[in-house]
Amino acid sequence: MVSIEEALNAVLKNSKKISSETKLPLENCTNAILSQDIFSPINMPPFRQSAMDGYAVNAHEHLSYSLVGEVKAGDSHQPKINSGEAIRIFTGAPVPSSANAVVIQEEVEVKNGNIFLEKFPREKQNIRPAGEQVREGELALKKGSKLTPAEIGYLASLGLENIPIYKKPAIAIVTTGNELISAGETLTYGKIYESNSKMLKSALISLGFDKISLHTVKDSYEDTYHKLKDLIAENDLVLITGGVSVGDYDFVGQALKGLETKEIFYKVNQKPGKPLFFGKNGRTLIFGLPGNPAAALTCFYMYVYPSVQKMAGYDPLLKKVIATSSSHFVKKGDRPQFLKAIYKEGKVTVLEGQSSAMLQTFTLANALVKMDGDREEIKINDSLEVFLLPV
Numbered sequence: 305m306v307s308i309e310e311a312l313n314a315v316l317k318n319s320k321k322i323s324s325e326t327k328l329p330l331e332n333c334t335n336a337i338l339s340q341d342i343f344s345p346i347n348m349p350p351f352r353q354s355a356m357d358g359y360a361v362n363a364h365e366h367l368s369y370s371l372v373g374e375v376k377a378g379d380s381h382q383p384k385i386n387s388g389e390a391i392r393i394f395t396g397a398p399v400p401s402s403a404n405a406v407v408i409q410e411e412v413e414v415k416n417g418n419i420f421l422e423k424f425p426r427e428k429q430n431i432r433p434a435g436e437q438v439r440e441g442e443l444a445l446k447k448g449s450k451l452t453p454a455e456i457g458y459l460a461s462l463g464l465e466n467i468p469i470y471k472k473p474a475i476a477i478v479t480t481g482n483e484l485i486s487a488g489e490t491l492t493y494g495k496i497y498e499s500n501s502k503m504l505k506s507a508l509i510s511l512g513f514d515k516i517s518l519h520t521v522k523d524s525y526e527d528t529y530h531k532l533k534d535l536i537a538e539n540d541l542v543l544i545t546g547g548v549s550v551g552d553y554d555f556v557g558q559a560l561k562g563l564e565t566k567e568i569f570y571k572v573n574q575k576p577g578k579p580l581f582f583g584k585n586g587r588t589l590i591f592g593l594p595g596n597p598a599a600a601l602t603c604f605y606m607y608v609y610p611s612v613q614k615m616a617g618y619d620p621l622l623k624k625v626i627a628t629s630s631s632h633f634v635k636k637g638d639r640p641q642f643l644k645a646i647y648k649e650g651k652v653t654v655l656e657g658q659s660s661a662m663l664q665t666f667t668l669a670n671a672l673v674k675m676d677g678d679r680e681e682i683k684i685n686d687s688l689e690v691f692l693l694p695v
């Protein structure tokens with residue numbers, strides 16, 4: 305049995321960023337990581353652009369100008385403006401090269417085809433020079449950048465369509481257990497509705513992963529062995545729930561052994577999730593998560609989350625804060641424990657109902673409190689180590 309710290313270090317050490325690349329249409333690249341430097345194909349803005357609605361002037365030593373034309377956004381003509389002349393111009397319109405300032409309309413009086421300014425304009429005021437953001441051929445965005453809405457918009461503004469990004473891990477979720485039935489089936493004695501696969505898929509989707517497939521295996525060695533063999537060959541990560549403890553019908557461990565999977569650790573000194581398995585088969589990482597749903601979700605956040613985040617090139621660790629306890633909790637046993645809790649503005653409340661089967665408690669939680677093994681109770685106002693869940 306390993307400690308929580310040893311388990312997490314082993315997960316981080318063995319989870320490598322996926323280095324294979326692909327190209328995807330920009331609109332499908334949200335949260336992807338750029339796999340190559342992007343050099344701008346154009347000047348941005350592509351032309352001298354008016355930042356305001358007003359008048360473009362060819363400045364002279366007087367405050368009055370004669371109005372000689374108009375350019376609006378989208379126009380492509382370029383009127384010649386002589387010294388002492390002005391044109392009407394609008395935000396986003398190209399500023400003719402003969403204009404040297406744009407004066408906002410609020411500071412202009414218009415009378416009989418002439419305009420009168422309140423004060424002398426500054427050279428180039430309210431004109432965005434061509435290439436102000438980025439010049440053609442210049443580095444626009446560095447390899448390794450995460451494509452958040454700002455980057456997506458920026459690349460779109462440069463007219464880019466297909467973007468080189470790192471592939472995201474392909475992930476298989478496998479559920480085990482003859483007791484599991486699907487929604488829509490009649491709940492007969494001894495059966496329960498399967499929930500872990502939907503829960504884990506949802507957790508992965510909410511983190512931006514999309515290559516996720518769901519599978520079930522029956523409680524038999526043959527079925528478990530053959531399904532796992534195929535899934536290991538096709539995926540970067542296999543998440544198995546259930547069948548990892550010591551029951552006579554827990555075939556996952558036996559099948560993984562039969563497939564010559566390297567065990568990195570099995571069993572972590574923690575509650576919930578003691579029977580957590582982590583191993584490697586070729587390039588594929590394998591987690592055997594406990595079947596108990598709340599234990600599976602805790603292990604997801606504490607171990608699978610860092611692993612997939614790292615594979616995808618994201619920050620691997622959950623945000624950790626120190627918070628003041630606003631509740632009292634007495635621990636049973638001497639295992640370190642992750643407790644479902646609500647964190648708000650520096651205070652944390654440990655919830656009732658910490659059983660590893662109880663998902664209902666998780667629906668209320670936004671954090672996990674880590675309680676050391678030798679600590680027997682949490683008192684009001686104690687300082688606690690809190691992991692904030694990405695929910």
Ligand SMILES: Nc1nc2c(c(=O)[nH]1)N[C@H]1C(S)=C(S)[C@@H](COP(=O)(O)OP(=O)(O)OC[C@H]3O[C@@H](n4cnc5c(N)ncnc54)[C@H](O)[C@@H]3O)O[C@H]1N2
Pocket residue numbers: 479480481483484496497498499500501545546547548549550551554576577578579593594595596597599660
């Ligand atoms: N003699 C011992 N028994 C158990 C130990 C132990 O150390 N010695 N550990 C206990 C702990 S702690 C846990 S956690 C569980 C883990 O068991 P498994 O991972 O092998 O999971 P199962 O036995 O298959 O299932 C446990 C529980 O969860 C339900 N389950 C399973 N899969 C799903 C699913 N996809 N959706 C919803 N619910 C699921 C299953 O029906 C069981 O109720 O072992 C303890 N036993």
Ligand code: MOO
Pocket residue numbers: 574575576577578579594596599600660661
């Ligand atoms: O280790 Mo188990 O997950 O406590 O129920």
